[in-house]
Amino acid sequence: MKTVFPHDTEVALAAAAALVNTLDGDQELMPDLAALDAFVHDQGWTGSRTHDLAELRAVRDLRPRLREIWEVDADRVVEIVNDLLASARALPQLVRHDSWDYHLHATTADAPLASRMAVEAAMGLVDVVREKELGRLRICDYPTCERVLVDLSKNRSKRFCDSVCANRAAVVAYRARNATT
Template identity: 70%
Template structure:
């Protein structure tokens, strides 16, 4: 493990959120899809479960995506903006199956604010560890997803949407075609 568990989960959740903004089709089309996303990633706290909340979460995605495509100075600017806008006040908390970890917003803060701050706090660890190179885009040519490479040898190239399999199949077919 490179980072604490909560940091790694927050990084993965931020990437997953960014990747819901898909040019081939919205992956958060409605409140029910947001409910599923929240459940999948274990978000706790109060929820409005309405269109305004969905709109606020969707609006967060481009700001987070920018982190994957920025230099360290811009990442720091984005992180500080997100923390400042959400009035982040880090505190140690313990709940559910989690041991002590940081929350920087109260559980009744808007979902989008909690998501923004969780992502920002995880990025703080990335910046401090000089590990921003672990934030990259999927190597599959037609994929626009972002990837967090938490492997020891920094070898992760593809997102979780099957791009690695598609790349392997394409390479296999190319090798087969070359031998004919």
């Protein structure tokens, strides 16, 4: 099955959205190092870690910069992407590790975790910008949800961040239809 973007791009975009969504309104979903460790594990991040509060703060500080990408026009996205790449002194290179065949990394494995996250997101966004597909970066359509999503469906139809919001919207629509009869 053909994907919308190369596999590593889709993984980077999904990881960026997942990172942004660790701050859900005022609710902190990455409150401590254990939560960061779980996030890193769940997202399959490799490379060195310091496992300290400075690393946690740096990762948390990245979220607003990435979140802005879902809210701005293409020119501003390009500025953010270029800044993320320049700040990390990104140097694209082909690498192979774990179960991954050759793919692009733009930082070394010993770069700080937040820098690796920023650069991976930026590298994924390069493809989105070049393909003029920024419309695939959306904010959940459920009225009280502010989570971000990446629509990788062929027909660009994904509207909700997860099945919980989709189900809530379906219930609201069902009740609205029945209220008029």
